[in-house]
Amino acid sequence: MRNKILKLLACNSRMPLDQIAVMLDTTVEEVEGIIKELEEEKIILKYSTVINWEKAGAETAVAIIDVKVSPQREVGFDAVAQRIYRFPEVRSVSLMSGDYDLSVSIEGKSMKDVALFVAQKLATIEHVLSTRTHFILKRYKMAGVIFEDAEEDRREVVTP
Structure with a gap:
């Protein structure tokens, strides 16, 4: 259960606890408790955001x-x-x-x-x-996020 929660948070650290609970077929309280343990054990060290600073106009x-x-x-x-x-x-x-x-x-x-x-x-x-x-x-690409995906959707629309 702990690793499943970690994988979900790694993809989206802002995922609501109730959504995690539904996905893992458990209670919000259990998810909250596990996350608190992971933070106390220093397994979860920080929640972060991937930012495209170049697009934001930052000079670094x-x-x-x-x-x-x-x-x-x-x-x-x-x-x-x-x-x-x-x-x-x-x-x-x-x-x-x-x-x-x-x-x-x-x-x-x-x-x-x-x-x-x-x-x-x-x-x-x-x-x-x-x-x-x-x-x-x-x-x-950084932290699994593609910054600018120029590839267009080439799937064909299927109609009945």
């Missing part, structure tokens, strides 16, 4: 930064990752396989802001060996 620069790190004895990559994710510009930090160790997503007001963040804050952290920055030029 978003970048994905690959970071090569020298792991520290007994803490590995965790200590460096923790230092990085504390910066307010940072949207996400993930440990990766491959040539680079961490993938860091950041947001700034401009490309210059992002470049300054990398040069002055990220690259100066002890144990950070190198970085590689990729700017996001346009988003087509």
Whole structure:
């Protein structure tokens, strides 16, 4: 039941509790209780909205930064990752396989802001060996949501 609720909320975090209860053939009280438990257990961390900021007219620069790190004895990559994710510009930090160790997503007001963040804050952290920055030029899909679907409906109308 918990995973079914999680899947429904992942698709639409604003889905009414009574609708979830009907879909899962249970009571609103049970759904509400399970969601409260999931929040208390830090399984549900936050409810968010996917926004097309470009369409909203916001001027931002978003970048994905690959970071090569020298792991520290007994803490590995965790200590460096923790230092990085504390910066307010940072949207996400993930440990990766491959040539680079961490993938860091950041947001700034401009490309210059992002470049300054990398040069002055990220690259100066002890144990950070190198970085590689990729700017996001346009988003087509994020969090499972297609931003602009130009494909028209090609289904033919069936009439009796």
